[in-house]
Amino acid sequence: MEFPESIKQQTCRDCLSGKTLGFEIKMAFQPIVDWHKQAIVAYEALVRGPEGQGAGWVFERINDDNRYYFDQACRVKAIETATRLGCQAYLNINFLPNAVYSPETCIKATIEAADLYGFDLTKLVFEVTESEQIIDKNHLQRIFSSYSKRGFKTAIDDYGSGYARMDWLVDLRPDILKLDMQLIRDIEQHPDQQKMVKQVVQQCLLQGTQVLAEGIETRGELDCILALGIHLVQGYYFAKPELEHLASVPFSSL
Template sequence: MTCSSCSIILPIKDQGLLKIRHPRVSLIPALDGLGMLSQKCCENGRVFRYNSRSELEQLVNGLARLPHEWLLHMEALVTGMYHVEGYEDWLLFSQLQVRLQHPEIVNIICDKSFSSHLQPIVDHKLNIIGFEFLLRPSHSERPFQPFRLFEIAREAGLHAHLDRSARISAIEKSAACLPAGIKRFINFLPSTIYNPVYCLNHTFETIDRLSMNTEDFVFEVVETEEIDDVSILHQIFEKYRTRGVSVALDDVGAGYSTTELMNCLQPDYVKIDRSLINGCHRSSDQKRQITGIVESASRFGGLVLAEGVEQMEDFEFCREAGVSLAQGYLFGKPEPCPPSNFVLSRVV
């Protein structure tokens, strides 16, 4: 079984062929109207030869003058003079445009030029029970903002590659710097997992290869777009749990991570968004929302974690309200390595 979103990323060569096709429209009349000479490559498809990166960019810019409604569904394929036999990485034309506009981001993803920083997660006694792994640049000369990296990767059709690589990188980092028994909270984008049985194989293969205990892992749902099909998330959760992995719902109380979604999915960990935690000790509305989340989570046995804690007064309220765990600058910033003297505590 193969998945184009999880397979190799073919590099854009400085010389090669640009193929385009449209599922419903013949492109020949429009291309003739633009004065763009081409040859037929397939049904409703044309091919252009280019001899430099600038020529390729000129071709793409010329094709961008086609009617907008055509561009929405037009696909493109760039091949070098020599390419992987039997493999064709057809993209939406818009995805090719983004890859050409942001070559530095594509290179960071292809080269896996990133690492993970660890931020501690504490219990009500301030013992560290685990760490969240957060994506950061691995080289100062190739900086990026994590949110922007994923945003461009999504536009370029590379977010599945990035999400999988970041997940594996975090697992490998945890094996190198954490003892057994400490929780490892690792983010994943559910929109990148099209078939849970296949798409999660890389995750479990990495854990098995490093002889790690799946029960030490907590995978967090992080989603910046509305989840249209909750049944897919249920399948993902089921796949994780059958392997002994816990699951968490991130940013509850903000954006698309609503309390309704929490009650539907019933995650093992419920992470309350920092917007509800910051200044909660002096806001009756925030207190009410936090208390409501704790009460809802208690009905299905979910452990509640407060994110973005920066004030002791907020932590104290959360602790009194029944929040089990906390994370934020009050306890430690994301760092390349865990503190050498952290106290290991276990959460059942």
């Protein structure tokens, strides 16, 4: 994917000058759990509007003119808020690959934000968001490679929906693969879903990718996921996203 030179120069100038989106964003955080350890190992940062409006409200206001600034603003806001709240776990940040014209250049604001607020760079995980179509897999491979060389972890979000297919998993080799909630919903009642998840788990074992099941809402779903060999989990069963707050998980009552 190639961006015109004029756009590259303009976006860099605007980023350095603090160009705003025209509306405020905030972050909600949802815990990611290692069930074997009975511990929260990460928080996913989820964008919200100024009054806590959902991600849909925010994305309605994103277009080709402000996509780059939005991607940068989300990273900085996630790091700033997580640091202010005392986050010591990994921080999962969604990013828009179509807003990244150069991985090496576009990561500078992230590094500067982490340095400014004192957040450990080695605890950043970058997730490919499902909110826009990925039109260039090679471009995404370059982003993943660049981020990995810098010590960041990478993740494919919502695997099993949209563009996410086995060939993407094999070619991109993310550190973490997050199974889409549609694969998880009532999985204990559907052998076909279980078979699909087994195949994904086997491939991830071969290439050293961790599997995370997101969207878990019931004990039945959790038990089935654990039986399939997955111990990284996320969903309303553990905790809902909370605006500008690091939610806890009541392990003793689950």
